Amino acid sequence: MKTWLYRSTIYIPFIIGIILLEELWAQIALLIGLIFFSVKTIRETTSVKTGVTITETLYSHMLESMPDFVCYKDGDGRWLYVNEFGKRLYCMQEINYIGKTDTELGELIPFFKESFEYCRDSDQKSWEVGENTRGDEAFYIPSGEFKTFDVIKIPLFHPDGSRKALVTIGRDISQLKETEAIVLQREKLGVIGELAAGIAHEVKNPITTLQGFVQLISESGTVDKYYTQVMKVELDRIHIMSSEWLSLAKPQAKTKTPCNIIEALDYVTSLLQPEATKESVVLDWEPTWPQVEVMGDRQQLIQIFINIIKNAIEAMPAGGYVFISCQVVDSSIILSIKDTGIGISKERLKHIGQPFFTLKEKGLGLGLTLTTKMVQEHKGTLEITSEESVGTVVKVTLPIYEENVA
Incomplete structure (x- = not known):
């Protein structure tokens, strides 16, 4: 896999790896499932043992060296x-695992008890869906490392529909996840840098007010209670803005919790309002919609909407409207x-979201690629439609948090 080096020594192997090799990895996983199915079927239906033994040996060598x-x-x-x-x-070299369930293995290897329980639950979901499933599974190993695996589960059924077997294939993507976090943080800091002028303007207003009152107090020699109240309000404004921006810039551990999506959008529109005003863009948004929660990472959801709305603002150099609903x-x-x-244009629209394709004079063309990936991590979809001169x-579609579904 190639590594590209772009500005400021930003390494971006994970995007290329995921996009170019993702489908290949899925096909390899399906091939492994087919191998298990084929060997078992041959053994059940043929009396020619020699050929089966040779085939099993070849498959065994291949699987053992992967x-x-x-599983x-x-x-x-x-x-x-x-x-x-x-x-x-899973530290199973000395364990007689054959014939044991995840629950039993969790008792034999307590360190991985929680991981085995998760495997059991995700297996059950694969059986219920009745087709191949794919997702990330993350856990600590005894060395203290935190591992993330891209896991594909393939359920196999008998002709009568009863359960036959389950093949699980997992690829270690821990390094890809670490690199992804670095690139996402770079992207986030890039956005913050571009918005610095707007923030400077927002902070300048209360500072100007404070300077005025300090001058009045200095000239009058007295401290009016009204002055101190106003000064406190302005200082609180500066504190709130500073805290919010530090929170946005600080790397956050990905934790998914019920998140009020309307409040997140309201926060983003407030954050981008200075830049919109500077560019003569009106943000048409009324946060009067039903208070709906989604299960997600609040910082990532905020980053998704910052990227999309900021792109919309930049698409109107002569001003215009952004309608949010x-x-x-x-x-x-x-x-x-x-x-x-x-x-x-339709031709360019086909390439939107691809790595290194951008309509901007500056930038890597990764903003929408990362945004799409973040939406997908929240089990959502992102759809773009466009018409020239219009x-x-x-559209971002996200599943509502289950407790909020009627």
Whole structure:
């Protein structure tokens, strides 16, 4: 996999790795599932043992040498096979794991009890869905490292529909996740830097007020109670703005909690209002919509909307409007950001979101790529429609937090 070096020594291997190799990795996982299915089927249906033995030996060598976790369970969740990588990962070299369930292995290897319980629950979801599932699984290992795996689960069924086996393949993407966090932070700091002028303007206003009252107090020689009240309000404004921007800039651990999406949007519009005013752009947004929560990382959700709305503002160098609205449909909320900018041609629209493609004179073209990825991490979708000389509409659809679904 190649590594590209762009401005300020920003290394960006994870984007290329994920986008160019993601489908290949999925196909490899499916191939492994097919191998297990084929070998088992051959053994059940043929009496020619020699060919099967040779085939099994070749497959076994291949699976044992893979740098990925590979596991095979029967329809009742009992472990029948795990490759060498998996044994080392879960400290199972000295454990007789065959025929045991995740719950039983959790008792034998207490350090991984929580991880085995998670595996059991995610297995059950795969069986219920009845088709291949994919997701991240993260946990600590005895060395103290925090590992993240891209896991694909493949349920296999008998002809009568009963459960036959479950193949699990996991690829260690810990380094990709670390690099991704670095690039996301760089992107975030880049946005903050571009908005610095607006923040300077916002801070300048209360400072000017404070200077005026200090001069009045100095000239009069007395301290009026009204003056101190106003000065306190202005100092509080500066403190709040400073705290919010420090919170936005500070790297945050990804923790998903119920998040009020309307409050997050209201925060973003307030944050971007100075820049919008400077660019003669009106942000048309009334936070009077139903208070809806989504399960997510608040900092990432804020970053998603900053990226989208900031792009909309920049698409209107001569000024215009950004209309922000939301709509609840079934168990999802659809947030729409529409601008009256120059629009995007159909040809260019096809490439929007691809790494290193950008409509800006400056920038890496990673903003929307990262935004799309963050939306997907929240089990959502991002859709863009545009018409030249009319404007662009970006729709973000996110699942509503279950307790809020009627």
